[in-house]
Amino acid sequence: MPDKHNQNSAISFGSFRLLPNLRLLEKDGAPLQIGGRALDILIVLAEQAGEVIEKRELVKRVWGDVNVDEGSLRFHITALRKVLGDSSKGARHVVNVPGRGYCFVAPLAAAPSGASQAHVAASRSLPPPPAKMIGRAEVIEKISTGLSLHRFITVVGPGGIGKTAVAVAVGHRRLADFKGQVFFVDFGTLRDSNLVETTIASALGLTGSSEDPVPGLLTYLRSGPLLLIFDSCEHVLDTLAPLTERIVRDVPQLHVLATSRESFRSDGERLFRLFPLDCPPQDENLTAADVLSYPAAQLFAERVARSTGRFELSAEEAPLVADICRRLDGIALAIELAAGRVNAYGIAGTASLLDSRFSLQWRGRRTAVPRHQTLSAALDWSYNLLSATESATLRGLSIFVGPFTLQAAAAVASGGGLSASEAIEAIDSLVTKSLIAPSGAQVMRYRLLDTTRTYAHGKLEDIGEARRLARRHAEYFRDLFDRAGTETSLPLPAWLSIYGPELDNVRAALDWAFSRDGDAPLGIALTGAAVTLWVRLSLFAECRERTRTALAALGETADGDRVRMHLLAALGLSLMYGQGRAREARPILEATLGLADRLNDNDFRLRALWGLCIDQFNNGEFGEARALAERFTSAATESPDKTDLMLGDRLMAVALHYLGDQAAARIRIDRVHASLHVLADKPKIFPLDLRTSTQYFRARILWLQGLADQALELVARNIEEGRMAGHALTFCSVLGQAACPIAFLSGDFDGAESYATELLEHAERHAIRPWAIWARAFNAIVSAKRGNIETGLLLLREQLDNAGDTRFLPRFLPLLGELAACFGEAQQVDRGLEVIDDVLTRCKNRQERWYLPELIRIKGELLLREDRHSALADECFGEAIEIAGQQGARFWELRCAISIARFKIGLDQNGAALEILENVYGSFKEGSDIADMRATRELIAQLRS
Template identity: 40%
Template sequence: MMMGPDVFSFGPFRLAAGERLLTRDGVPVELGARALDILVALVSRPNEPVGKRELMAEVWPDVTVEEGSLRFHIVALRKALGDGQDGARYIATLPGRGYCFVAPVLRSSGTVDGAATASFTGATFLPARLARMVGREDSVRALAGQLATARFVTIVGPGGVGKTTVAAAVAHELLEGFAGAALFVDFGLVTDPRLVPVAVASMLGLPIRSEDPVPGLIAHLRGRRFLLVLDSCEHVIDGAAGLAAEIFRAAPEAHILATSREALRVEGEQVHHLAPLGCPPDEPGLTAAAAGAFPAAQLFLERAAAAGAPLDLSDADAALVAEICRRLDGVALAIELAAGRVQAYGLRQTAALLDQRLPLSWTGQRNAPPRQRTLQATLDWSYGLLSEPERLVLRRLAVFVGPFTMEAALGVVTGGAVDDAMLFAAIDSLVAKSMVATRPVGAMMRYRLLDTTRAYAQQIADDAERAALAVRHAGYYRRWLEQLGGDWPALSNAAERGPYLTAMNNVRAALDWCFGQGGDAGLGVALAAAAAPVFLAMSLLTECRRWSERAIGALDATTRGGSEEMHLQAALGMALMFLQGGSDAARAALERALAIAEARGDALGQLVVLGPLHMFHLRIGAFDIALELGKRGAALAGAVEDPAAAALAQFLLGISLHLAGDLGGARAALEAALRHQPGGPRASTIYLGFEGQNLSGAILARTLWLQGHPAQAVEQARRAVREAERMDHPVTLSVAMIWAITVFLWTGDLRSAEQHVAWFTARAGNHSLGPYLAVGQALAGALALRRGDAEAGVEGLQAGLAMLRGARYEVLTTALEIALAEGLTATGRATEGLALVDAAIRRVETHGDLVYRPELLRVKGRLLQATPQASEAEACLRQSLDWSRRQGALAWELRAATDLAALLARQGRSGEAAALLRPVLDRFTEGAETADLQAAARLLATLN
């Protein structure tokens, strides 16, 4: 039988058809050849009946067999699969017809572009699965099969029908087939369609470093088997539809399951209409047994029992239950709300209230308020059953967007007629009456109003009540940010980020109100200033820019020039720097922030602003200005009692001294920064967007190599990368790898350099770190050059440098140009390389990255030997030696001494050459296996 290269995944099994291999959790399963053929035939057509004759003809194409042989192999196959054990179902017998493979199946190609399909081990982030789901088993099974084959399915139905519940069940059903790579995104927390891709990227741990996060999101998902569930899309349908279409088109291994009240109507979408639960019919003589066979009645009875009102359903009561279910159109949420009232009012009175208060005459028009019309009548009735204290608390709770904590409720809802005791009692009652949902997150309970309930409660509150709630809500989250903002961890995985993202949605809602009509702009300014460092810490740069600009525009005479404007301007400058590069707008914002801090005599504020301003000047290549800022920061650090700020100051000074060629001063500063223990105040490091302490270790590694400690340098570089990886923060890890790669290239550890360049480039692409992609290309070119492929090296270096100059990212320009000059010489373009080196020498003398001066002079001396100016080579090499000794750069000194000794030897001055090289080599106490020391030792041996 012919089989393609497809791979089928179901439950714990993986069937590689082309390899004729079945594995369970990675372990091969012993299976006969005929049984394996039957499995391939069935699993290729999941949820599709396969006739016995058809199956026998396919498995035994040239042999006539009895039906008993087929049954024998089916039995063996079921036994191998464990069919029927612990509820597992794989192969169903269709009496008189044949067989059907009924388990959800994921089908994928064994290769993508000739390479094995990449697996993805992302964090699973799904809502809890219900212990029992009534009346939806067939829907879940059908959706699982449809999603496996079509890849993009939208569950469409009215509000409250159970779309989210079914979507979560489908995701759990398919989870093993995706190796746990599934993400559930609830857009009920998002109000702006433009934030749809931001929400998805944030939940995946991707920093938002551009106006359009979609390319980075696509790059992250491309080639990965992944299940993405987009829930409650109707109110952000334009954003959700556009994102789903892009992912479906560009990420062929991604599967998308969406829920919405209407279809997304984009290419690739398959629509699954989720019907209401089946209701007992309106017919005379309906019995309890007959009524209980319908899913709507089953749900009603189960929820009533769970609420403390178990019903011993009689035939007489069956008609009442049937009527309630029909009047509620089989909508699960409405049925649950009604069932929750039986304990208090009894079945007959509940039916009577339903008749009096819930005519269910909604129209469901598209222009109706979101999450309101479909259950408007149900919520009118439910609200009428509440006590006055419960009504008051419910209206106040409606100010929260998404889940909230009891602490937040106490901070916002209490006051006036509501004290702590009333709040606790009301929430307990509202939870019991299904008006407030609960979900444990770690050791804490999160509460949430259903979206329809929240919209309803907001509608019935008067303007004065809503305004007072909005003020308390914004004030609470301002205090929350001020208390926690300095300690926010650099979160990058979904499990850690979830609670924080929920709280930030409340911050966004508060900011929207503050800067909207009738809001409190002054409170908005304070809230935005408190939120800015958190947006930066979470790499939500577009939002940081948006709210900072909004708040700065709302400043008045009382707030202009204050600490709030200082923090807003600093945050705006940082966001603009990452989004736009070294723009004038970014510089202006940062310089305005520093001027405010200076005018206020705020030493800590100055230090906090000096961090991003220092980074700005490093990125644009103004190393001399960055050094001055670093020295100012170090002077200010003594005036503040903040260990994190002091560590930041030492890091800024250390990297500047390193680039200026003051290696001794740099080492002292960097080691001081590393002595700071995490856990203290961190406000001073937030604005950098990465962890400065970790990067101190990466710069220290370079310093150690330059000072002649290559083994210690490699160990320190690897430690910095490991620590950054443990932090799971993309920017910190990327910067640490950049500096570590330079150490590996310097020591000649090309294998480590190659591994880290590949790793670095992949992460830069996944996380939309634009300039770093150019850095990766240039470093790959430098690596190719070291491996002897000069043409490829020059090409990669030139392309990378061009992109970096376009982005005004000049931190590594000199180091990369040194490599490029050597590559040009190796390809017969020494004159061009010499001109490049001369320009670089002039630039470092003007702008201050003097650490490269000895190496530039050495390379110039080498290049001169291939030109008519060869007589000047010795002078250049001796200048390189002199500058190396001034800087204490023993590594540069060894390179210069080796090149000069080789030149002297060619001139017949071997004794002088040996006398020059031997004392330099003897000063090294480690690293004999590194490239430069081996080259020097080989040369010295020939001289002797």
């Protein structure tokens, strides 16, 4: 048995040798690759060989107070057995004792005094291996392997990310390969770069009084394979870089592993950039187990358990821990320091303090090097090494929130004696020094880690420069979005890839501008400029609130009429598209139109007329909507933008469609379709993608005209176009205006449900409330159609009640018709008739005729459920098919024909039933696979037989 108190003792069994202190497992003298947890388990079991270790005890000794399940233990036991070669027929080292735990059963041998003792003696300068390396196993393996291919590797990353711990772990991993000749040289405490050579010699155990220690150093290094670990090199690079380049060149068996916040830029150097620990994403649905699957959260939990005792992450605290890890950017030191505060402040309290400069002063381990005892000390270390230009640039960049472009950085950080070219050069240097992180793929962006930004912004406030930089920041984004709003050469996805990532900086600039120390006129101008961004991101709620804030700050000054007109137009549009049937939208848009007429601004006249027309659609005033569409078309003839005339045709097509004139609507929508090739980009007054939105209205009209195959094919293409367009509101409309209802009417309930589920997810993600309510109600009628009448009816009524005024939108009309039909299926005919009569009155008052044949047909079906009303049902069917014929709505004709045929079959009038079915069916040239066509064929076959 090994001496349990002598941690330097080797444990030998068979061809294996285990060195617990070095965290090293060898086989036949060669180190083995083994996971950290599996190695911990082996050390515990081997040190008590022959004894059964209970599972709970084993988990506690390996994981500490972090709560893990037994499955994790079994997983790592399996991994350990695989490394040791355990099998049911071969050697066995670790066995399971049912009901108790695990036992190490391999016979132990006395450890030879040769290699392992040499390792311990020769590696006296190498710090002990980290107790637990979380999330770095793959990194350690890559660097360790890399040292076999390259003789000089520098691990680069910001302060506190864990460079030293990784380097030390790699050193222990490679001890055997270098026969124990691994030496650790810490430059962190060195203040005089003239002592670099002496520091290296001292770490190697060399002594001498020579003024030039390099020759002796080179002589010693040539004695055999050797690994030098140079730690914290950034402040002595001017001296250390050329020396390292020389010794690597002159000593072929020497390998160097360095850690630094910037590269050596030396010949032969290979960079390994150490990235932060992976953090949980921003997802409300993550469970505690999901959060703890990320290394950053694992480190946080392990450190909390170490300082507070047993720790189990609750479901309520999981999002907070995920947020803490993200806001600390996965920086190991920052996470450890935050975890150390949990005992005093709790999880929620710790999270709330992260934004304060106070968090930079949280203290860590007393035994840590001074520069790692607080975040502030770690950042002081880097900041104090900067030149005056670099430090000024870093302070200026702290005004940004999230990623920023090089152009934005140069424009904002310059000034105050600093030129744009100097700022760009300083940014390049700050990236090299790991104080700025590159970010982005299509467009290169940069960002400060949150802790760095907090630190630098504190410095900015200390010298009284924060207000000047905040103003430059707001002015830059005002000018940027003034230009972006007139950009017509880019398709929407490309436009959003460039300007979408600027949203957080726009928000920060507006928050400052409307603050007590801000600049309200600048905020008003920025609000007007940013409207295009909010609209194209479908952020209508934010657009609504921001424009209201700007309008309140603007007041009633006469010289602000042009800005007021711009803001009112944006507010009216955001009310309509964000809330649906918004009662306050109309007076706002009428005020916009009045200002546009007074200022003779045809552009905003068109915007106001467009908004008012859409408002009339939403409120069901289709006659008035048509009149406004005509006014819009007349004004569009004076516009130099050809797109405006296309918009006039689209408005008229929609009006005619809802008024029930499908033939005239088809002429208008086809004219828009034929002109789409001249469209350079999305029209400035139209919040949807015009190409995509034209097609979903074409699909609706084609469907009603009985061209089912064309409509279904168009829907399929339209969905793909909608996804590619990248515009949230457009895609919601694609799904809700065409895909869902056409799939439902075709009898494809699986497809209808799938589309509605996707619509709901999309609408909720982008906070488009009217579509979210509609999607839930639509799924309820799908459920009812599948036979779940009771459940479907309950859910449908609930969602329609939640809709409030939104249910007066045209898209809700079929849901109300299906509500009446569901009442009939549930044997509540009176309630169904009550609903249908209310809806028919609505259609009459609003001239809402497009769905009228189906409503009247549904009323006839309800009346048929009461025998005494059969004559009234016959009248309804007759009226419905007549109106459908007048509208050119052949699909409604088909449905009416089926109802009439079934009614006549019930009266033994089979001949009349067959005649009407054959007349209608024969006029269809496509759509043979949809449910109503199949039903018609079945009835015809039945009647003919």
